[in-house]
Amino acid sequence: MADRVVAIINQKGGVGKTTTSTNLTHALAKAGKKVTVIDLDPQGHLAVSFGVINPNRPGLDEIMLGDADITKMLVPVRENLQLIVAGPRLQQIEQLSDGGAKRGDLLRKALHENLNDQDFVFIDCPPSSGVLVANALFAADEILIPMTSDFLALQGLSHMMGTIKRFEKVLNKKYKLSLVMSRYVTTRRISKEVLSKMLKYFPNQVLFTVIRETALLAECPSFGKTILEYRPGSRSARDFRSLAKDFLEGKVM
Numbered sequence: 250m251a252d253r254v255v256a257i258i259n260q261k262g263g264v265g266k267t268t269t270s271t272n273l274t275h276a277l278a279k280a281g282k283k284v285t286v287i288d289l290d291p292q293g294h295l296a297v298s299f300g301v302i303n304p305n306r307p308g309l310d311e312i313m314l315g316d317a318d319i320t321k322m323l324v325p326v327r328e329n330l331q332l333i334v335a336g337p338r339l340q341q342i343e344q345l346s347d348g349g350a351k352r353g354d355l356l357r358k359a360l361h362e363n364l365n366d367q368d369f370v371f372i373d374c375p376p377s378s379g380v381l382v383a384n385a386l387f388a389a390d391e392i393l394i395p396m397t398s399d400f401l402a403l404q405g406l407s408h409m410m411g412t413i414k415r416f417e418k419v420l421n422k423k424y425k426l427s428l429v430m431s432r433y434v435t436t437r438r439i440s441k442e443v444l445s446k447m448l449k450y451f452p453n454q455v456l457f458t459v460i461r462e463t464a465l466l467a468e469c470p471s472f473g474k475t476i477l478e479y480r481p482g483s484r485s486a487r488d489f490r491s492l493a494k495d496f497l498e499g500k501v502m
């Protein structure tokens with residue numbers, strides 16, 4: 250197993266899970282860490298974001314549904330960084346009908362005793378709270394929640410914290426939890442209001458760097474490039490380099 254297995258989770262859609270998965274992992278890899286990133290979302294956006302040719306190839310689906318060997322499904326995407334794509338059959342896992350706990354344990358089992366040379370495994374979760382996300386919660390020991398600064402996102406967070414608490418009870422473990430403000434619009438009053446609520450509810454858990462909303466970050470996926478390649482000198486690239494540092498050093502607000 251890798252040193253740290255981190256699930257990037259938020260059941261709300263479009264909050265920046267995949268953008269964080271892409272750019273944070275690349276920033277960590279550039280800082281010399283060995284990183285594997287897993288696409289647990291049947292939408293398969295992670296492969297596209299990294300510019301993988303033939304993003305619909307088999308991947309995690311065959312690891313979880315068949316008996317494909319995880320080590321044979323690793324796609325090298327950048328130096329120090331490898332990807333496991335979602336695969337066309339991944340959606341079927343949400344429909345599996347056999348035994349509860351067994352269905353949730355597929356990913357953890359696949360990771361067990363594998364990827365031992367990796368510093369990090371990151372899991373990019375889909376915007377749901379079904380069997381796939383349960384697999385991430387079984388497998389991970391850390392959770393990173395990207396959060397947008399709007400009122401409804403804040404509402405959704407309390408629901409998700411309930412889910413996380415339930416898993417902690419059932420699995421008898423305690424996650425290391427961090428949050429990152431993503432898509433942050435500095436000029437909006439609501440941004441500051443949500444941020445101050447987050448700091449109240451999650452003291453010492455909100456990462457120091459805020460990822461600002463910028464056109465560049467929205468553009469990169471269409472070029473199959475991370476922000477560190479697309480515009481390495483931009484403030485968005487700086488945001489992600491700085492977030493990677495926070496993540497490594499545990500620097501919080």
Ligand SMILES: Nc1ncnc2c1ncn2[C@@H]1O[C@H](COP(=O)(O)OP(=O)(O)OP(=O)(O)O)[C@@H](O)[C@H]1O
Binds near residue numbers: 266290376
């Ligand atoms: N900081 C940002 N600035 C500008 N655009 C952003 C930023 N973060 C994400 N986006 C854009 O917002 C959209 C949603 O982001 P992303 O795909 O990362 O969210 P997600 O949480 O993974 O979504 P889903 O729940 O569908 O998996 C994408 O088009 C992405 O390019």
Ligand SMILES: [Mg+2]
Binds near residue numbers: 267268290294373374
């Ligand atoms: Mg996503």
